[in-house]
Amino acid sequence: MVDAVELNRLFWHSRRGMLELDVLLVPFVQEVYATLDEEDRARYRKLLECEDQDMFGWFMQRGEPEDADLRHIVRMILDRVQPK
Numbered sequence: 001m002v003d004a005v006e007l008n009r010l011f012w013h014s015r016r017g018m019l020e021l022d023v024l025l026v027p028f029v030q031e032v033y034a035t036l037d038e039e040d041r042a043r044y045r046k047l048l049e050c051e052d053q054d055m056f057g058w059f060m061q062r063g064e065p066e067d068a069d070l071r072h073i074v075r076m077i078l079d080r081v082q083p084k
Helices: 004-014 019-031 038-048 052-059 068-081
Strands: none
Touching (some): 019 038, 019 052, 019 068, 038 068
């Protein structure tokens, strides 16, 4: 279970000041994060440590993270918003 303090902290860390990232990350942390297993939660927290420009490139599909954990969470976030 995720406590309200952790969710609040992650909400504010997910607000990056770049609209393209905010519209992906904020809804993800609000709607999905609490349902993730601990490994995926750790991946999300690791993602938040990355530079905005790197994340922007990954989410705009101009490249992929070299790290497998980051690739996994980026794909999870993209799969949530892209129609199949």
